[in-house]
Amino acid sequence: MKPARWPVDHPEEGRLLHIEPRGRRFSDARVADLPSLLRDGDLLVVNDAATFPASLLGRTASGERVELRLVSREEDGTWTAVLFGAGDWRKRTEDRPPPPVLPVGTRFTVVGLPVQVVEVLPPSPRLLRVAFDEDGAALWSALYQGGRPVQYAYTVAPLSLWHVQTGYGARPWATEAPSAGLPLTWNVLLALRRRGVRLASLTHAAGLSSTGDAVLDAALPRPERSDIPVATVAQVEATRAAGGRVVAVGTTVVRALEGRAAMNGGRLVAGEAVTDLLLGPGFVPRVVHGLLTGMHEPGSSHHALLQAFAPSLLLKEAAAHAEARGYLGHEFGDSSLVLDA
Structure with missing residues (x-):
């Protein structure tokens, strides 16, 4: 269809x-x-x-481009998220290169926000639990200023x-x-x-x-x-x-x-x-x-x-x-x- x-x-x-x-x-x-x-x-x-704007573009400490898609906010203030490799809305997610493997403790930046990997979740090393340095109004303000909604490759723009x-x-x-x-x-x-x-x-x-x-x-x-x-x-x-x-x-x-x-x-x-x-x-x-x-x-x-x-x-x-x-x-x-x- x-x-x-x-x-x-x-x-x-x-x-x-x-x-x-x-x-x-x-x-x-x-x-x-x-x-x-x-x-x-x-x-x-x-x-x-x-x-909310759950798609966050960023870079690792070594300069690799990544996209972090937030999935859910947990009770302790951390977020479950999925990591994507470099690419934009024009390319289907299944055609994008795999993201770098980020072990627990890795720090990187998305939309100007420092973030740290606190857990790698099954069934994939791409499924992470992350913690932002910011919280509350400061975090939400940054998400709405720098984030964007999840994109789909079949849209015209x-x-x-x-x-x-x-x-x-x-x-x-x-x-x-x-x-x-x-x-x-x-x-x-x-x-x-x-x-x-x-x-x-x-x-x-x-x-x-x-x-x-x-x-x-x-x-x-x-x-x-x-x-x-x-x-x-x-x-x-x-x-x-x-x-x-x-x-x-x-x-x-x-x-x-x-x-x-x-x-x-x-x-x-x-x-x-x-x-x-x-x-x-x-x-x-x-x-x-x-x-x-x-x-x-x-x-x-x-x-x-x-x-x-x-x-x-x-x-x-x-x-x-x-x-x-x-x-x-x-x-x-x-x-x-x-x-x-």
Whole structure:
């Protein structure tokens, strides 16, 4: 499936493939049709994590060019990150030269910030835990001044930070954009409210989707933190009790809700936690009835997650239909709704 090469001006006009698992059928629609595909009493849950500038260019003490992509901030103030070799957005990560091996204790500089390797993590010497000399406001100021959002080689130009923000983004927790929400303009959200669809939010730290390293990519997604408000838990419980459907916007919302329920015997609990839950074939969702997501090709980790909601054969048929019809994939591409009518 061809990638969308740039964000569109009117994302609500993007195509939407509606996949109905029980009916074993699919149909073409538009994102703007979403209100007509949901019901009065349904609940749409979004990830309100804002995307921060996680791509940091720098040099080692010997002058070698590197890129450090931040993955997650840890409780002790250190960061988990992935190291890349020299290159820019024009070259695919899998085609870039390998980065230098940086043992524990190595100091180097990114975006003018001194940083030290404090741990090398399995399964790859490229996966590091690092500590910046700066912290708090000084660190965040430097990241926003010198960093940039994670780039993609299929785009026609470098992305700016505003290209990867949803309309409702809040806390800067996301390494890469929770892209399923990018087409949800305020016009669509208001139309959903008029339809009687309720809206709720949580914050989930969406991590890297890929690194170009097969060993590292096989270990994705990494454990990720989420914060689920008390109000969202109450809305989920009320929706389910009334016979409504809980629809997640993106796989990050599915992971946050189902991961939290799995930790607590099927009960959704408010607050902050970290989940390492991997969803896929055979997993039975306890909270979410369906999801709005991007177009994912068979064989991808996101496609495997969809098999928790629809049969593999149906998903493959839908993907073949989408490709034949010219649907576009990746972060700025078209959408799919996996939900029974």
